Amino acid sequence: MAVAAKDLTKDYQFGFNDGEVYVFKAAKGLSREVVADISRRKSEPAWMLAYRLKALEHFQRRPLPTWGADLSELDFDDIYYYVRPAEEQGRTWDEVPAAIKQTFDRLGIPEAERKYLAGVSAQYESEVVYHSINKDLERQGVIFCDCDTGLREHEDIFRQYFGTVVPPNDNKFAALNSSVWSGGSFVYVPKGVRVEIPLQAYFRINSESMGQFERTLIIAEEGSFVHYVEGCTAPTYSRDSLHSAVVEIIAQPGAHVRYTTIQNWSTNVYNLVTKRAIAKAGATVQWVDGNLGSKVTAKYPSIYLMGEGAHGEILSVAFAGDGQHQDAGGKCIHVAPNTTSTIVSKSVSKGTGRTSYRGHLKVHPRAHGVRSTVRCDALLLDESARSDTYPYMDIEADDVEIGHEATVSKVGDEQLFYLGSRGISEQEATAMVVNGFIEPFTKELPMEYAVELNRLIALQMEGSVG
Amino acid sequence: MTGTLTPVATEALEIEGLAVEVDGTRILDGVDLRVPRGEVHALMGPNGSGKSTLAYTVLGHPKYRVVAGDCRWGGISLLAQTPDERARRGLFLSLQYPTAIPGVSVVNFLRAALKAHGRDLPARELLMTLRRELEALKMDSAFLSRYINDGFSGGEKKRMEIVQLAVLRPALAILDETDSGLDVDALRTVAEGVNRVRGADMGILIITHYQRILDYVTPDRVHVMAAGRVIASGGRELVDRIEREGYDRLLQAAGLEPSRLEGAGSAASA
Numbered sequence: 001m002a003v004a005a006k007d008l009t010k011d012y013q014f015g016f017n018d019g020e021v022y023v024f025k026a027a028k029g030l031s032r033e034v035v036a037d038i039s040r041r042k043s044e045p046a047w048m049l050a051y052r053l054k055a056l057e058h059f060q061r062r063p064l065p066t067w068g069a070d071l072s073e074l075d076f077d078d079i080y081y082y083v084r085p086a087e088e089q090g091r092t093w094d095e096v097p098a099a100i101k102q103t104f105d106r107l108g109i110p111e112a113e114r115k116y117l118a119g120v121s122a123q124y125e126s127e128v129v130y131h132s133i134n135k136d137l138e139r140q141g142v143i144f145c146d147c148d149t150g151l152r153e154h155e156d157i158f159r160q161y162f163g164t165v166v167p168p169n170d171n172k173f174a175a176l177n178s179s180v181w182s183g184g185s186f187v188y189v190p191k192g193v194r195v196e197i198p199l200q201a202y203f204r205i206n207s208e209s210m211g212q213f214e215r216t217l218i219i220a221e222e223g224s225f226v227h228y229v230e231g232c233t234a235p236t237y238s239r240d241s242l243h244s245a246v247v248e249i250i251a252q253p254g255a256h257v258r259y260t261t262i263q264n265w266s267t268n269v270y271n272l273v274t275k276r277a278i279a280k281a282g283a284t285v286q287w288v289d290g291n292l293g294s295k296v297t298a299k300y301p302s303i304y305l306m307g308e309g310a311h312g313e314i315l316s317v318a319f320a321g322d323g324q325h326q327d328a329g330g331k332c333i334h335v336a337p338n339t340t341s342t343i344v345s346k347s348v349s350k351g352t353g354r355t356s357y358r359g360h361l362k363v364h365p366r367a368h369g370v371r372s373t374v375r376c377d378a379l380l381l382d383e384s385a386r387s388d389t390y391p392y393m394d395i396e397a398d399d400v401e402i403g404h405e406a407t408v409s410k411v412g413d414e415q416l417f418y419l420g421s422r423g424i425s426e427q428e429a430t431a432m433v434v435n436g437f438i439e440p441f442t443k444e445l446p447m448e449y450a451v452e453l454n455r456l457i458a459l460q461m462e463g464s465v466g
Numbered sequence: 467m468t469g470t471l472t473p474v475a476t477e478a479l480e481i482e483g484l485a486v487e488v489d490g491t492r493i494l495d496g497v498d499l500r501v502p503r504g505e506v507h508a509l510m511g512p513n514g515s516g517k518s519t520l521a522y523t524v525l526g527h528p529k530y531r532v533v534a535g536d537c538r539w540g541g542i543s544l545l546a547q548t549p550d551e552r553a554r555r556g557l558f559l560s561l562q563y564p565t566a567i568p569g570v571s572v573v574n575f576l577r578a579a580l581k582a583h584g585r586d587l588p589a590r591e592l593l594m595t596l597r598r599e600l601e602a603l604k605m606d607s608a609f610l611s612r613y614i615n616d617g618f619s620g621g622e623k624k625r626m627e628i629v630q631l632a633v634l635r636p637a638l639a640i641l642d643e644t645d646s647g648l649d650v651d652a653l654r655t656v657a658e659g660v661n662r663v664r665g666a667d668m669g670i671l672i673i674t675h676y677q678r679i680l681d682y683v684t685p686d687r688v689h690v691m692a693a694g695r696v697i698a699s700g701g702r703e704l705v706d707r708i709e710r711e712g713y714d715r716l717l718q719a720a721g722l723e724p725s726r727l728e729g730a731g732s733a734a735s736a
């Protein structure tokens with residue numbers, strides 16, 4: 001596996017390694033001591049330490065899931081669970097250690113911040129090293145900070161919601177995150193406030209065998225709106241790294257939360273993430289989830305539609321190249337009446353890449369008048385590529401309207417010939433067909449991200465045509 | 467042939483003894499044809515005679531395997547080149563059944579095509595050019611943001627091919643039954659489109675089995691294809707002859723049995 005991952009480095013432009021930068025690095029492996037040390041270094045209240053240790057027990061007790069992607073090569077003892085990159089968090093980029101700032105410069109973050117973002121958070125290894133938020137938003141009471149700061153400075157709100165959407169015993173990786181979490185984002189949008197410009201978090205793993213366990217908690221009060229965007233990359237190493245995040249969203253009545261991810265980890269990263277949202281009456285939650293990178297991704301963003309008239313959308317795209325497995329999907333749980341949901345999944349497999357769609361649609365007995373549509377489309381670029389769908393439906397109410405459609409297609413010779421007859425090379429033509437295929441996804445992204453995504457797809461196509 | 471003795475005066479598409487197989491079946495059986503830049507030629511023939519096969523082969527569709535003969539443009543063989551290389555050398559094919567590419571807008575499609583041809587127009591100029599050419603083909607500019615050929619009617623697809631022809635201005639264009647399935651008004655619009663781009667810079671091979679389009683676009687020469695070969699060549703009068711007699715007499719003269727050919731004899735009656 002290590003060899004296959006290395007071969008891919010030529011296509012992965014974010015695989016550069018700026019050398020190791022840290023002020024503290026815990027010993028490899030996971031134990032009560034490591035967990036207690038993380039908590040002590042963060043000067044956390046006692047309840048959080050207790051919470052972490054309990055979660056650790058869950059993690060240790062639970063077996064590795066075997067129903068999904070192959071995780072048998074994942075070695076939990078060969079991982080650094082906490083690496084502190086800097087003493088202090090920067091409020092300006094000048095306060096960030098030069099080597100780290102250089103990494104984010106190369107990733108174009110400060111530039112993006114100047115151009116089109118209302119707030120930026122940059123996490124490097126285990127900690128957020130840079131943070132900024134638009135002053136206007138701050139004045140309106142919007143909180144956007146790393147989760148550690150959230151706990152320290154807004155403990156009452158934090159404690160009220162933390163772990164209520166994804167409890168530590170939810171699954172093995174949620175338990176892992178709950179025991180060693182560090183960094184991530186804490187977002188609070190007060191009643192009626194609309195954050196019109198996206199807030200962006202950027203996650204970078206830099207060292208080998210690193211484990212990154214950020215924790216994100218978003219609370220959108222009544223009638224508010226926020227769009228949160230996250231991106232992530234890592235250098236390519238022959239040893240595997242682990243990224244295991246937990247994201248919790250609470251959309252209060254009438255609130256609207258959109259959460260966009262462009263995941264582009266290097267192909268030596270296990271990306272095992274739990275993302276879940278609660279939508280109260282009349283609220284809307286949208287997961288826009290793009291998975292390009294990683295060795296293995298297991299991620300099924302879910303929405304619990306708890307209040308009447310709530311609406312959920314999960315729009316995901318997965319791209320699996322040689323040796324990659326994107327096990328993605330979505331879950332919508334309709335608890336309240338007259339709730340609606342849409343799941344659209346687009347996957348592209350190339351070479352020996354493998355994509356799976358795993359979905360769960362549940363309608364509770366009391367949830368009458370539910371409408372939901374599920375659509376999964378897979379595109380295969382090579383004979384050796386693979387795609388599977390596991391749509392699971394569990395409908396306990398009567399008057400529901402459910403639509404389900406799934407297609408598998410190949411990039412057709414006719415399409416490539418047609419583009420070729422107009423002078424377009426096979427490589428570019430393939431990228432155009434793929435970008436066309438995921439266009440329903442791309443058009444939901446802010447323009448800058450759409451352009452970047454199309455560029456990344458084009459890069460993935462390079463060298464793919466003999 | 468005299469090709470080796472006479473220097474090539476103008477660029478031309480030269481097809482010599484071309485034999486082609488599809489999935490192991492011989493479809494073209496020694497096609498000879500020459501279309502110089504600046505001339506308009508018509509290629510007629512009953513259904514199934516191999517006209518589309520010839521068009522696809524000239525552009526290099528991978529399904530068509532050349533087993534003998536050659537196909538040159540400007541004196542250089544095309545056979546080793548990929549479709550996109552051929553297109554960049556100035557070849558163009560208006561497809562009998564244009565392909566839809568969901569998610570790729572007409573603007574993006576044509577921008578990429580122009581860029582491939584070394585003409586990366588600034589956005590404003592690109593949009594102006596495209597709007598102008600759409601208008602000439604009586605198409606709404608709303609087509610710019612629609613996905614290429616996706617959900618287009620048959621007639622819209624054909625007109626879109628001519629829009630592309632006008633935008634790309636190739637040195638040699640093959641129009642494969644661009645006229646079929648069009649009503650009288652659409653046919654005239656398409657014919658006008660072809661006449662507008664026609665000129666000393668462009669060679670055009672119009673594939674059709676009706677004379678209708680040739681009433682509007684007068685060909686310099688006419689060829690008739692049957693059973694994978696060109697069985698007759700001549701001037702405009704050949705069109706009138708086919709119109710009067712059907713293909714039977716030509717087929718008989720070439721030693722082919724008319725009854726065995728699908729569509730033979732009825733081609734002129736439509």
Ligand SMILES: Nc1ncnc2c1ncn2[C@@H]1O[C@H](COP(=O)(O)OP(=O)(O)O)[C@@H](O)[C@H]1O
Nearest residue numbers: 488489491493512513514515516517518519520
């Ligand atoms: N895959 C194939 N295998 C065998 N014969 C084929 C295949 N595809 C096309 N043909 C045959 O090739 C002949 C020529 O077809 P075509 O070039 O489309 O003719 P035209 O355009 O003149 O109507 C037809 O008889 C058709 O049935």
Ligand SMILES: [Mg+2]
Nearest residue numbers: 517518562643
């Ligand atoms: Mg044909």
